Amino acid sequence: MSDAPVIRSDVPGSFPWAVFHERHPRLVRQVLDALPYGPAERAAVERLLVESTTGVLEPLGEDAPDAAQWREWGGLVWGRPWGEAPFLWAESYFYRRLLDAIGYFRPGAWQGIDPFAPFKNAELAGVAVDEELVALSELDALPRTKRAEALLSSALWGNRADLGFQITAGPGGPASSGLLADDSAVLWSELDRAGDGRVCVVADNAGRELLPDLVLIDHLLTDGRAAEVVLYVKPQPYFVSDATTADVLASVDRLRTAPSAAAQAVGSRLWQALNRGTLVLRTHPFFCAPLPYHDLPADLRAELAGAALTILKGDLNYRRLVGDRLWPPTTPFAETAGHFPSAVAALRTLKSDVIVGLDAATVARLDGTGTTWRVDGRHAVIQVCAGS
Numbered sequence: 389m390s391d392a393p394v395i396r397s398d399v400p401g402s403f404p405w406a407v408f409h410e411r412h413p414r415l416v417r418q419v420l421d422a423l424p425y426g427p428a429e430r431a432a433v434e435r436l437l438v439e440s441t442t443g444v445l446e447p448l449g450e451d452a453p454d455a456a457q458w459r460e461w462g463g464l465v466w467g468r469p470w471g472e473a474p475f476l477w478a479e480s481y482f483y484r485r486l487l488d489a490i491g492y493f494r495p496g497a498w499q500g501i502d503p504f505a506p507f508k509n510a511e512l513a514g515v516a517v518d519e520e521l522v523a524l525s526e527l528d529a530l531p532r533t534k535r536a537e538a539l540l541s542s543a544l545w546g547n548r549a550d551l552g553f554q555i556t557a558g559p560g561g562p563a564s565s566g567l568l569a570d571d572s573a574v575l576w577s578e579l580d581r582a583g584d585g586r587v588c589v590v591a592d593n594a595g596r597e598l599l600p601d602l603v604l605i606d607h608l609l610t611d612g613r614a615a616e617v618v619l620y621v622k623p624q625p626y627f628v629s630d631a632t633t634a635d636v637l638a639s640v641d642r643l644r645t646a647p648s649a650a651a652q653a654v655g656s657r658l659w660q661a662l663n664r665g666t667l668v669l670r671t672h673p674f675f676c677a678p679l680p681y682h683d684l685p686a687d688l689r690a691e692l693a694g695a696a697l698t699i700l701k702g703d704l705n706y707r708r709l710v711g712d713r714l715w716p717p718t719t720p721f722a723e724t725a726g727h728f729p730s731a732v733a734a735l736r737t738l739k740s741d742v743i744v745g746l747d748a749a750t751v752a753r754l755d756g757t758g759t760t761w762r763v764d765g766r767h768a769v770i771q772v773c774a775g776s
């Protein structure tokens with residue numbers, strides 16, 4: 389086990405502290421403004437905000453379907469201040485409790501209603517999406533390698549379009565300033581080496597991230613880089629804009645009805661791929677678990693082990709892959725990701741303190757800028773741990 393410190397949210401002024409004390413209060417206001425929840429839901433959400441900033445961790449009620457599971461996942465944290473739990477654990481539990489507060493799992497009018505749907509829907513309906521989809525037609529003119537690079541790049545930078553991040557960074561976030569690690573050549577050679585195997589994609593955000601992910605998936609299938617793609621989504625609303633099955637369906641529909649023939653063609657091919665089973669949608673409760681991928685349950689581990697390559701999208705998946713710790717940033721990526729059951733590629737823009745696999749000169753340069761480069765979304769990595 390590593391002795392790199394586990395990140396916690398109890399250091400005032402730190403990024404994780406700001407997530408609980410600045411980002412979550414804004415998020416809660418937006419959720420309560422977006423849907424007409426009644427007094428009981430509103431009061432429960434306000435209580436959660438107080439508990440998660442100044443109180444101690446209370447378990448789920450016994451009537452919750454996953455109460456026993458969470459008790460076990462919590463171990464010794466119950467009754468401790470939220471900030472003393474690992475940041476990854478506490479953030480995940482915050483989203484679970486938010487669903488509890490708004491009645492997502494309770495029989496009643498709000499059961500199954502995604503509290504983040506108004507934000508996701510608005511993003512998907514936006515004109516910016518139309519413009520991005522129109523630009524797809526330009527890709528057909530590019531040579532194969534350039535087209536593949538462009539699709540990978542838009543799936544990568546699509547990760548900036550995360551609604552939770554935008555709550556503090558503003559729409560679109562700051563301008564990007566580049567890749568800090570680029571193993572894309574290894575990614576393509578892993579795919580070519582595997583021939584026509586199965587590629588797993590663990591999705592992150594819906595909307596403007598999922599759309600380029602789906603276009604990349606279409607490319608993998610149509611260009612002979614994968615015989616089958618399994619797209620993993622969250623079983624329930626999570627971290628604001630994380631994609632669920634409903635979000636995939638909305639995105640495929642957005643493509644099929646887009647004002648761009650190229651986008652419509654992608655949408656139709658994806659629909660047919662779903663029909664034929666060359667594109668498979670799957671989920672698992674572990675995708676909303678507060679644990680790192682080191683602790684994958686046996687069934688999901690076995691499923692992923694059959695992949696030629698697994699592509700993990702986004703910041704949270706990165707934290708779960710390498711471990712949510714303050715690693716020395718020059719720690720080799722393979723040292724932290726080698727436990728994964730298949731070859732694995734992380735496509736991630738940096739939105740939290742965790743980072744590995746950088747060279748010392750890059751770290752010194754970034755630290756010398758005096759900016760919040762680890763969390764401001766301006767930088768990205770494509771890191772690959774190849775199969776043996």
Ligand SMILES: O=P(O)(O)OC[C@H]1O[C@](O)(CO)[C@@H](O)[C@@H]1O
Binds near residue numbers: 479547550
């Ligand atoms: O959508 P992504 O890329 O997983 O990012 C979500 C990130 O947002 C945060 O909740 C706050 O930045 C991080 O803790 C988390 O890793």
